[in-house]
Amino acid sequence: MSTDIAHDHEHHGPPTGWKRWLFSTNHKDIGTMYLIFALVMLFLGGASAMMLRAELMFPGLQIVNPDLYNNLLTNHALIMVFGLVMPAAAGMANWMIPMMIGAPDMALPRLNNLSFWLLPFGGLMLIMSMFAPYIAGDTPVNTGWTLYPPLSVQAGIGMDFTIFTLHILGISSILASINIVTTIVNMRAPGMGYMQMPLFVWSWLLTGLLLIMVMPVLAGGVTMLLFDRHFGTSFFDAAGGGDPVLFQHLFWFFGHPEVYVLLLPSIGVLGMVVPTFSRKPLFAYKPLVYSMIGLTALGMVVWAHHQYTVGMSQAVTTYFMIGTILISIPVGYMLFSFIFTMWRGSMTFETPMLFAIAIVLMFSFAGTTGVMLAVVPADLQYHDTYFVVAHFHYALIPGAVFGLYAGVFYWLPKWTGHMYDEKLGKIFFWWTTIAFNVTFFPQHFSGLAGMPRRIVDYSSVFTEFNVISSLGAFAFGASHLLFLYIIIKTVRGGAPAGDMPWDGAQVGTYGLEWTTSSPPPFHTFEQPPVLK
């Protein structure tokens, strides 16, 4: 009976028109939709950042009022985290994991559809959170993405929309993670054990598990916030017997593993790109996998290093300091692995590899400022200053965003069948990397000099750092127009890519994606391949 249905389906081929996309159960199409959504969010989040840097370029209030400024910075973070990095990584997971492991599709194709289509509705909710305050006549969400009470209990109706946004985006992530973990655990081709999986698959297995564990905690925390706001509870109100710091613990119990959620897929991309362009297998694959597992586990129990200033006991704070410092060990091992994959390799420097090398360098730098921040007494000076902003942008942009760019350049030929323009790719790399550094390196110094975070206006003593940072930011923003151009150009045409455009791609623990054509057919691996 089921064979008949499959037979019929093949005769009809994929649906056409808008139904193909709205009702899609195809991992490639859903992956494409995730990636396009993320690309749109990149520009929305980037636009808000451009407004922030335009306001901050000089002291004085020039463009936006304090509430709008704080609202923009809240949305900048929410859009970039939940709208850009997570969907783009999920899009790559959708496209690549089934092909890497030789599966015909994700384990739960209809759930996959729901996971994606929740995103535009979440995005709509977020946009409503920006406009509702102006209609209701109260304050926009001005708390920062961390939504700390009591300020978030004070905020107007926009906060309720933000809470609902997080509910929707959270559900999307949890469902997608269930799907990805189930696919990886159950649908690998015969002969591909866990220790033969490509690193990108490992990184998503761990990311999916992390999301399933921590995303519900965020949902719980923001729901408690909703109740404090409207239903008379006092979870976070000391006057009612509650505690504002409780929210911080709930948020960061999610929030710290979240940074590994943002990081690991990009590390997975590096795990594909670096061996390919070094023409040499990943150095010490097994210890690398174990250190990623260790990072995931350790990352779950160090959340309060975001809260060193709240007044926890010395003993508890010291525990978090030690745990956080120890994270340098698995992270150091991961970076070390990539460097020694390159060592005695035979390297070429196409755009994905340029990004990969820059990532290793700049993310290592973020790791060193991370160790500085982990040290509690020093953090009691750095906390809530631009030193922290600089640190996490060095961690997130090289660590997450550039990893995604590397993945885009690496896999665009597979997705579209066309090679991207290598010269433009290289220009984009240098433009964006130099501009990124001009933007964020000075912020270490303005933070040390005493400039706090989340301020719309600042004292004249910080001017020079802010001018340089803003100029860098405008250049960084503009580079993405080139990125968009390259992507559109590649989609529309280019030199034919062939099944395996990168000659070093099948090295070490490689996946099966390079055995398919470029672009691959609508359905791949309808019969499971047998691995030698």
Next chain:
Amino acid sequence: MGVVKRLLKSVVLASMGFAGAAYAEYGLNLPEPVSPVTKEIYDLHMLTALVATIIMVIITAVIIYAVVKFRKSAGYEADQNFHMTWFGKWAWILVPVLVLGIDLSIAGKATRTFDLVEDTTTPDITLKVTGSQWKWTYDYMNEDIRLVANLNRDIGVDSDIYLRDTDVEVILPVNQRIRFLHTATDVLHAWWVPALAYKKDSIPGYINETWAIIEKEGVYRGQCAENCGTGHAFMPIVIRAVSEDKYASWVADQQAEKAKAAADAASDKDWTLDELMAKGEKVYAANCAACHQANGEGMPAAGFPALKASQIATKDMVAHLDIVIHGSKKNPVMAAWGNALNDLDLAAVITYERNAWGNNTGESVQPTAVKAAR
């Protein structure tokens, strides 16, 4: 240690030292520390920065070497058996041990400094610092003095102290151990004067502690360091550290002023409209203007109603007295000023509100009326 590494280390140390010396002019580093605890934190920071710099120099050198030497265009063939070299076999334990060693080199000093940070015993002076939206209130616990400090809005963008000056300076003595108690009335704040002390959050319902011994006279500036809404960027802190003698005489002056104010407030004197307006304007500027604005127009969108041409300030005297003395049940952000201000100040500020900005009711409120309304 090899020659190259030694040379590198001295270059780094020299540049650190240069950076350290240059901090005052260029602001590339933490501000000059003037308290034992900020001094230790500064040293700890320099240590971790040094470690970070050394690590980055090494990693950068290794990558540059690899990128130059191991390239296909130079004809280098990939060594597929690298994992079978000695290094390949032992790196998995070497690397964690190396990183752990680096971590331990900072952990010892970190815990010792943390001990110093948490040692808030035996203070000479205890200063309670309360954050509100958007000003700081200082209570000298043993001397029984209260100061309220708002941003000095008369300083413009061109000044060096734009957004860093207040209407009232906090006077503290040098060489005495000061224990700061941090709390807040509404949302999270953080009191941060980097030269003097590290920060702890001001959390409503909590009391956090920090301490300092100011070792050098001078003016030290800081600002709020935890997002507290619209006015977060506009809550500066100015500490003036003076000699112990000057401090003692300042305390005496403050207490004399306070006694006089209390006597005034308790007296049966009938205050004229002009006297009340003059006093009321000052009280309003120090306590009310942060939210209701100097022009009385408030910020209605943020929940701070206008007083200018408002029902409550032009018509309903009973409600006006009630809300100022007892606070608002509907909107708890409007505090019960009856707890913070004496009868004279309350009478003055209510009189001011009823007559300023064109409200012009001609009404005045006497301290006895306030006392009766409590």
